[in-house]
Amino acid sequence: MFSLKGKNAVVTGAAAGIGRGIAVSLAKQGANVAVCDLPGVPADAARDEIASYGVLALTVEMDVSDEKMVNRGMDAVLSVFGGVDILCCNAGINSCESAEAISIESWDRHFDVNVRGALLPLRRAVPSMKEKKFGRIIFTSSQAALVGRPNQPAYCATKGALVSMARGLALDFAEFGITVNCVAPTFALTDISRKRMEDPAYREFVLGMIPMRRLAEVEDIGNTVVFLASEEAHMTTGAVITVDGGWTVR
Numbered sequence: 001m002f003s004l005k006g007k008n009a010v011v012t013g014a015a016a017g018i019g020r021g022i023a024v025s026l027a028k029q030g031a032n033v034a035v036c037d038l039p040g041v042p043a044d045a046a047r048d049e050i051a052s053y054g055v056l057a058l059t060v061e062m063d064v065s066d067e068k069m070v071n072r073g074m075d076a077v078l079s080v081f082g083g084v085d086i087l088c089c090n091a092g093i094n095s096c097e098s099a100e101a102i103s104i105e106s107w108d109r110h111f112d113v114n115v116r117g118a119l120l121p122l123r124r125a126v127p128s129m130k131e132k133k134f135g136r137i138i139f140t141s142s143q144a145a146l147v148g149r150p151n152q153p154a155y156c157a158t159k160g161a162l163v164s165m166a167r168g169l170a171l172d173f174a175e176f177g178i179t180v181n182c183v184a185p186t187f188a189l190t191d192i193s194r195k196r197m198e199d200p201a202y203r204e205f206v207l208g209m210i211p212m213r214r215l216a217e218v219e220d221i222g223n224t225v226v227f228l229a230s231e232e233a234h235m236t237t238g239a240v241i242t243v244d245g246g247w248t249v250r
């Protein structure tokens with residue numbers, strides 16, 4: 001079950017953190033993977049790890065908020081792979097600024113990266129998915145879409161937007177065999193969260209909120225994405241799958 005042999009995957013924000021974990025999990029199941037990340041962000045280590053599973057691995061420079069760069073990057077992937085079966089829109093930012101403190105530029109940047117950055121690659125991938133009558137689109141949302149998180153209104157709003165977008169798109173694409181789902185992780189120790197986790201009191205608070213009493217590992221999220229990316233998940237669409245050790249069921 002859950003073999004992805006011969007499938008072509010694109011993962012954004014895949015040079016590090018959760019994106020890299022997703023990319024590696026997909027490769028372990030046999031998928032070829034395009035590692036997309038910002039220009040200048042070193043992605044070779046992720047590419048080499050993926051290639052070590054005997055699949056094709058590419059690096060693609062792409063700011064997901066930049067339409068021209070996304071189109072160029074996606075076209076490069078399509079020309080090498082010949083099609084995209086699995087698209088993981090994972091790149092995201094979180095500056096943790098309150099409603100009163102956040103600048104309008106920062107607010108807009110959250111929407112540009114976290115929401116527009118899901119739309120743009122998707123638009124380029126969907127025609128090839130429609131042609132094959134198979135597609136798996138997976139957004140990395142967050143538990144912040146489901147429960148309140150203090151002092152990060154832009155992040156919460158963008159992660160909620162992905163959930164709503166997935167539900168709408170699930171209806172639009174079902175007839176083409178394309179599913180659209182979200183994973184909603186709790187805290188994982190990556191660059192986006194590391195600074196806050198260095199505060200022992202904050203870490204203790206976080207662990208106290210997670211009934212499983214540990215942070216998410218990138219593999220936890222990768223394994224969930226493997227399921228959503230698989231043929232076997234055909235009947236799961238428009239869903240939000242939490243990877244939160246129980247935080248949101250409190």
Ligand SMILES: NC(=O)c1ccc[n+]([C@@H]2O[C@H](COP(=O)([O-])OP(=O)(O)OC[C@H]3O[C@@H](n4cnc5c(N)ncnc54)[C@H](O)[C@@H]3O)[C@@H](O)[C@H]2O)c1
Binds near residue numbers: 018
């Ligand atoms: N780490 C957590 O606790 C946590 C929890 C829930 C959800 N998430 C979500 O998981 C996703 C990945 O986060 P992470 O924890 O791995 O963070 P991270 O900062 O370690 O990795 C994010 C990656 O995205 C890339 N990126 C940032 N802006 C980009 C852009 N405009 N275009 C292309 N790539 C860009 C970065 O270069 C980096 O490689 C994000 O969407 C984040 O919101 C993270």
